[in-house]
Amino acid sequence: MQILLASRNPSKLRELRDALPSWEIELLVTSDEPVEGGETFAENARIKARHGRLHAPADAWVAGEDSGIEVAALGGRPGVASARWTTRHVEDLLAALEGFVDRRARYVCEIVLVAPNGDELAAHGTLEGVVALEPRGSEGFGYDPILVPLGTSATVAELGDRWKAEHSHRAQAARELARALAAAER
Numbered sequence: 001m002q003i004l005l006a007s008r009n010p011s012k013l014r015e016l017r018d019a020l021p022s023w024e025i026e027l028l029v030t031s032d033e034p035v036e037g038g039e040t041f042a043e044n045a046r047i048k049a050r051h052g053r054l055h056a057p058a059d060a061w062v063a064g065e066d067s068g069i070e071v072a073a074l075g076g077r078p079g080v081a082s083a084r085w086t087t088r089h090v091e092d093l094l095a096a097l098e099g100f101v102d103r104r105a106r107y108v109c110e111i112v113l114v115a116p117n118g119d120e121l122a123a124h125g126t127l128e129g130v131v132a133l134e135p136r137g138s139e140g141f142g143y144d145p146i147l148v149p150l151g152t153s154a155t156v157a158e159l160g161d162r163w164k165a166e167h168s169h170r171a172q173a174a175r176e177l178a179r180a181l182a183a184a185e186r
């Protein structure tokens, strides 16, 4: 399977390749970027995929991926605004949770794949956890130094890329997408 990922994020590309080693995935970087005006991860993933489809070769399968972190004590924020609510993701989320006992949070990932004929497939993944009191670890990106997945005592940045390829919200969505594609082709 060859797909183009409508994204400028090399970390997302690396993680999708790790999760789907038999797929050939390349970034599709377009001159203009779509406006991520959706209210849900699914809407924004679709906006990215549809925008990428307009710029891609006619025979290409194009994926849009939208992801972020939902924090319980913040009513689910930053959610779809995870990339843009601040430039200092880790520091500002720790500050926002200062004094909170409830530190539950989850990563969410939505992927929409658009076929050359315009048909769509969608897939979803989540990773539940709590926000650590301070950053730890050096792998991954974004909020990884402060998310401690349920059932572990390490942050995602400490657990590392190989752990993410197995367990992350993105890996789960990627594998669900592969299953949906296999079912659609039957």
Ligand code: IMP
Pocket: 009, 036, 065, 066, 067, 068, 069, 082, 083, 089, 107, 140, 141, 142, 143, 144, 168, 170
């Ligand atoms: P997007 O490019 O609009 O989907 O932004 C996603 C944002 O959510 C990223 O900039 C990160 O801050 C955060 N995010 C999504 N997935 C992950 C992850 O796997 N680890 C850490 N942060 C993530």
